[in-house]
Amino acid sequence: MAVSPALALSLVLMAAVLISASAPWSEVAVAVPAAAVLVGLGALSTDAAMAEIRRLAPVVAFLALVLVLSRLCDDEGLFRVAGRWMARSSDGRPDRLLGRVFVVAAATTAVLSLDATVVLLTPVVLETARALRVSARPHSYATVHLSNTASLLLPVSNLTNLLAFTAAGISFSRFAALMAGPWAIAIALEYLVIRRVFRRDLTAGVTVAPAPAPDAAPVFVLVVLASTLAGFAVTSLWGLSPIWSALAGVMILGVHAMARGRSTVGGVLRAANLPFLAFVLALGVVVAAAMANGMDAVVGGLLPSGTSLPSLLGIAAVAALLSNLANNLPAVLVLIPLLAGAGPGAVLAALIGVNIGPNLTVVGSLANLLWRRVLHQRGEPTSVGGFSLLGLCTVPVCLVAAVVALWAGLRVFGG
Numbered sequence: 001m002a003v004s005p006a007l008a009l010s011l012v013l014m015a016a017v018l019i020s021a022s023a024p025w026s027e028v029a030v031a032v033p034a035a036a037v038l039v040g041l042g043a044l045s046t047d048a049a050m051a052e053i054r055r056l057a058p059v060v061a062f063l064a065l066v067l068v069l070s071r072l073c074d075d076e077g078l079f080r081v082a083g084r085w086m087a088r089s090s091d092g093r094p095d096r097l098l099g100r101v102f103v104v105a106a107a108t109t110a111v112l113s114l115d116a117t118v119v120l121l122t123p124v125v126l127e128t129a130r131a132l133r134v135s136a137r138p139h140s141y142a143t144v145h146l147s148n149t150a151s152l153l154l155p156v157s158n159l160t161n162l163l164a165f166t167a168a169g170i171s172f173s174r175f176a177a178l179m180a181g182p183w184a185i186a187i188a189l190e191y192l193v194i195r196r197v198f199r200r201d202l203t204a205g206v207t208v209a210p211a212p213a214p215d216a217a218p219v220f221v222l223v224v225l226a227s228t229l230a231g232f233a234v235t236s237l238w239g240l241s242p243i244w245s246a247l248a249g250v251m252i253l254g255v256h257a258m259a260r261g262r263s264t265v266g267g268v269l270r271a272a273n274l275p276f277l278a279f280v281l282a283l284g285v286v287v288a289a290a291m292a293n294g295m296d297a298v299v300g301g302l303l304p305s306g307t308s309l310p311s312l313l314g315i316a317a318v319a320a321l322l323s324n325l326a327n328n329l330p331a332v333l334v335l336i337p338l339l340a341g342a343g344p345g346a347v348l349a350a351l352i353g354v355n356i357g358p359n360l361t362v363v364g365s366l367a368n369l370l371w372r373r374v375l376h377q378r379g380e381p382t383s384v385g386g387f388s389l390l391g392l393c394t395v396p397v398c399l400v401a402a403v404v405a406l407w408a409g410l411r412v413f414g415g
Contacts, residue, residue: 006043010290013038017283018327021366028275031282035289044289052288053281058241059162060280063113064272065246066156069228070116071271072253075263076221082108083124087132094134095195095202101125101139102191105146110157110183111225114147118371126378136380138198141390144371145190148358149398152351153183156232156242159280160332164351167336168344172236177413178344181405182352186398193394224253280329287333300338307345309407315339315346316403319353320360320395328354328365345410352402359398360391 013034020030039049073079082104090097105125109117122143129136151158155165155175165175195202231245257263299322304314322331332354339346358364362372362384375382 004293006041007290007293007295009041010038010043010286010293010295014283014286014290014326014330017279017286018330018363021279021327021369028279028282031279031286035282035285038286038289044285044292048288048292049285052284056163056281056284058243059159059166060277062156062162062241062243062246063159063280064274064277065243065250066113067115067273068250068268068271069225069246069253070112070120071267072250072257072263073112073116073221073225074120075257075267076218076253077262078218078221079120079124081216081218082121083128086125087128090132092132092134094129094132094138094204097129097132097134098138098142098195098198098202099191101142102146102187105143106150106187109147109150110153111229113156114151114158114365114367115370117143117147117150118367118374122371122374123378126375126380134204135198135201138194138201140371140375140380141198141387142190142194144368145194145359145390145394146187147367147371148365149186149190149356149394150183151355152179152186152402154179154229154232156246158355160328160351160354163332163336164347167340168347170344172233172242174344174413175348176233178348178406178409179351181409182402185405186356186402189398189401190394193397194390197390197393220256221253224249224256283329284333287330291334291337295334296338299334303335303338305342307343307349307410309404312345312349312403312407313400315349316353316357316399319350320357320399321353323354323357324361324364327363328358345406348406349403352399352406356395356398356402360388360395362387 017027017031017034021027035049038044039046086097086100086104090100105117105121108121122140125139125143126136129139151161153176155161155172161175165172168175170178228245228249231248232242235242235245254263254268258265299318302318304311319331319335322334326334332350335350335354336347339350358368362368368387372382
């Protein structure tokens with residue numbers, strides 16, 4: 001198949017945009033001009049570009065609220081308390097610490113999104129491991145793997161989930177019911193594999209580091225989070241956007257934090273990360289240009305049809321491959337329009353691929369790139385080869401097991 005000049009330009013600019021996401025400057029400085037160039041040269045019409053922005057706008061607005069909610073939880077001390085709990089309850093044993101990290105990271109990713117796990121929890125985990133004088137390697141790798149794998153559970157756990165949730169046309173509670181099995185089994189397998197791979201780091205013995213004093217549980221924060229989650233389900237049942245529940249949670253927690261001097265208006269605005277939101281919208285326009293100029297036909301030819309177990313496995317495999325070639329956000333933007341008419345099973349299988357698949361390479365997801373940046377800022381060494389070797393041990397088995405669990409769930413809940 002010949003590649004048109006418009007498709008070639010779209011792919012080159014998409015690569016440039018993704019590379020900019022790992023650069024020290026703002027990724028929006030490349031993404032917005034790239035989208036403008038494609039529209040200006042006619043690779044995508046202005047009407048089509050605006051239609052893509054309108055399609056993504058509600059998802060991006062919801063993402064902004066979740067980012068603010070995560071930051072407010074951090075301001076209220078939620079992650080500090082979690083770190084102290086992990087340190088005290090592990091008794092200085094690295095294997096026990098790993099179990100605590102898995103519990104906290106899985107919950108954080110599911111409720112507050114993978115961004116909170118990478119940006120807010122990972123530094124706490126590193127500090128906890130250093131305070132206990134144990135190797136940080138298994139615990140830091142656990143946070144990045146769970147930022148991807150544990151984001152399967154809820155529509156709010158990942159930007160990819162929000163896009164898939166919209167396309168699948170199912171309720172919040174049904175999404176959670178269908179993905180609970182894949183989420184649980186994938187996390188269990190991640191734990192077993194990481195525990196095995198890092199067995200030497202995890203059998204170093206008990207340290208004599210003093211345990212930190214306990215902190216009072218942030219009851220108000222936990223109640224607001226639980227109420228916000230319940231609101232997501234209720235608004236979905238009523239046919240309303242979950243944005244309203246997220247907005248209510250942000251307002252309640254924001255007023256509480258500001259009244260106590262723990263947050264500021266400026267801090268809340270920075271937490272929304274407006275440059276990143278613009279980056280997402282611009283990337284959507286770039287991907288739409290690639291799709292309009294032939295990429296849809298190429299990827300569509302690779303996707304199996306139907307929702308049998310082999311078909312779902314094939315869809316997940318293509319999604320995982322595309323994530324590691326072009327990052328998971330462009331992958332889901334490409335795949336969702338192609339699968340939207342095939343039913344929720346096909347869409348959720350692709351979601352498993354774009355959420356678990358990125359654990360194979362550092363460039364597989366934006367979360368991976370952010371995680372690597374966090375570790376470098378704190379002087380913790382990372383290895384691209386080591387990341388991929390661990391991914392080879394976890395991704396295939398987790399991907400297959402999660403798809404099988406999804407297939408079984410579809411037989412129980414329908415779809």
